[in-house]
Amino acid sequence: MGSILQCMDCAQQYPTTQVIYTCPACGGLLDVIHDLDALRSQVSREFFDSRLGSLDFPYNSGVWRYKEMVNPEIPPDLIVSHPEGNTNLYKHQGLADYAGIKSLYLKHEGENPTGSFKDRGMTGGVSQARVLGMNRVACASTGNTSASLASYAAFAGLQGIVLFQNKQIAIGKLAQAVAYGAACIRVDADFDRNIQLVRQLSTELDIYVLNSVNPFRLEGQKTIMFEIMQQLRWQAPDWIVCPGGNLGNSSAFGKGLRELYALGLIDKLPRIAIIQAEGANPLYRAYQNGFSHFNSMHAETIATAIKIGNPVNYPKAVRAVQWTEGAVEEVTDQEIMDAKAKIDASGIGCEPASACSVAGIRKLVEKGEIRRGETVVGILTGHVLKDAEATISYHRGELDGIESHYANHIHDATDSIEAIRAIIEGIHFARA
Numbered sequence: 001m002g003s004i005l006q007c008m009d010c011a012q013q014y015p016t017t018q019v020i021y022t023c024p025a026c027g028g029l030l031d032v033i034h035d036l037d038a039l040r041s042q043v044s045r046e047f048f049d050s051r052l053g054s055l056d057f058p059y060n061s062g063v064w065r066y067k068e069m070v071n072p073e074i075p076p077d078l079i080v081s082h083p084e085g086n087t088n089l090y091k092h093q094g095l096a097d098y099a100g101i102k103s104l105y106l107k108h109e110g111e112n113p114t115g116s117f118k119d120r121g122m123t124g125g126v127s128q129a130r131v132l133g134m135n136r137v138a139c140a141s142t143g144n145t146s147a148s149l150a151s152y153a154a155f156a157g158l159q160g161i162v163l164f165q166n167k168q169i170a171i172g173k174l175a176q177a178v179a180y181g182a183a184c185i186r187v188d189a190d191f192d193r194n195i196q197l198v199r200q201l202s203t204e205l206d207i208y209v210l211n212s213v214n215p216f217r218l219e220g221q222k223t224i225m226f227e228i229m230q231q232l233r234w235q236a237p238d239w240i241v242c243p244g245g246n247l248g249n250s251s252a253f254g255k256g257l258r259e260l261y262a263l264g265l266i267d268k269l270p271r272i273a274i275i276q277a278e279g280a281n282p283l284y285r286a287y288q289n290g291f292s293h294f295n296s297m298h299a300e301t302i303a304t305a306i307k308i309g310n311p312v313n314y315p316k317a318v319r320a321v322q323w324t325e326g327a328v329e330e331v332t333d334q335e336i337m338d339a340k341a342k343i344d345a346s347g348i349g350c351e352p353a354s355a356c357s358v359a360g361i362r363k364l365v366e367k368g369e370i371r372r373g374e375t376v377v378g379i380l381t382g383h384v385l386k387d388a389e390a391t392i393s394y395h396r397g398e399l400d401g402i403e404s405h406y407a408n409h410i411h412d413a414t415d416s417i418e419a420i421r422a423i424i425e426g427i428h429f430a431r432a
């Protein structure tokens with residue numbers, strides 16, 4: 001049996017060659033299901049370890065190193081890879097202390113080719129677009145998906161089309177989409193509405209949708225889990241903590257971890273904690289009522305990458321939390337920007353949404369959900385340069401309603417050794 005698409009609600013199956021994003025029968029979300037029995041005799045820790053450091057396409061990619069578990073049937077000449085992944089896993093004591101735990105690892109997905117984890121999904125999705133023979137690909141985006149789509153579409157010779165909301169786009173992300181040559185359309189509507197518009201346009205104009213409703217994107221993104229386990233010598237941590245916006249990443253993590261466990265590649269399932277911004281927390285609210293009901297909301301947060309009030313992958317994220325006995329937490333914009341300042345000052349750096357991971361760990365430790373001795377991996381989703389405005393505004397103390405607790409003030413000096421010397425001697429250096 002090859003891989004198939006399967007509805008998570010009614011279990012109806014469809015061939016992977018069909019251009020669908022949700023179940024035609026019931027509207028449920030689709031999973032790419034692989035033949036785990038066949039895989040069991042094929043893959044092992046040693047099998048994947050033997051590809052580490054490979055120079056050969058496509059196995060030099062941190063996504064396609066796991067091709068058998070991502071898209072086993074795709075002919076390599078259809079794969080569009082930069083190559084992505086192979087991101088670093090940092091261990092930092094200062095940040096562990098800040099979070100309140102002994103052992104903290106940070107997986108930096110901002111080290112992908114366009115600066116966010118979206119590249120792992122995009123290589124999966126754009127490669128599938130080539131399998132399907134689609135010439136145009138599109139997404140609605142808070143920024144990073146469009147940057148990634150624009151790059152991968154250009155690389156593959158496909159036309160990229162991106163719909164932005166017309167305000168609060170981080171400049172680094174918009175610049176990338178424009179530079180990579182995608183058709184950039186600013187729509188007078190928020191992200192949640194833009195997603196609807198893209199879905200409608202795609203059927204009318206025969207365009208392939210690359211938002212995270214696309215299950216082939218999630219297949220790429222789940223490799224973040226594969227890489228982490230491999231970097232930890234296949235010893236699963238106790239917790240994986242990540243920000244949640246449209247909830248594609250957390251959904252992908254749940255599926256990926258379950259597959260690793262089913263195949264015997266890890267001996268226990270880490271618990272997934274999804275962190276939302278307080279002003280964009282529909283999953284957290286649903287978690288509070290035991291997932292008995294879900295309400296969408298109007299979203300507001302400085303972490304624009306997760307400024308989403310009606311997450312498409314809600315049912316899959318619930319499943320991921322339930323599968324792994326996970327948790328959902330919320331953090332304020334203040335907590336996000338303070339955690340970001342700490343992560344940045346450690347020399348690692350990330351964009352605002354990414355800092356939810358560390359802010360969330362800190363909160364879950366305070367609440368006693370994460371215990372001090374547990375091993376935790378936080379996901380940093382985007383690069384520090386993505387949202388330079390938020391960073392500079394924080395350090396200048398210019399963010400409305402946010403106190404810049406860890407501001408690094410920029411000094412001005414006249415052209416004189418004495419003036420500069422006075423400044424340097426006046427600086428109090430504290431190790432991050």
Ligand SMILES: *Cc1c(COP(=O)(O)O)cnc(C)c1O
Nearest residue numbers: 144245246247248249305381382
């Ligand atoms: C897309 C994105 C997120 C949110 O991920 P979801 O899969 O939509 O939950 C978080 N951080 C950054 C930097 C992103 O680009």
Ligand SMILES: [Zn+2]
Nearest residue numbers: 007010023026
């Ligand atoms: Zn269905």
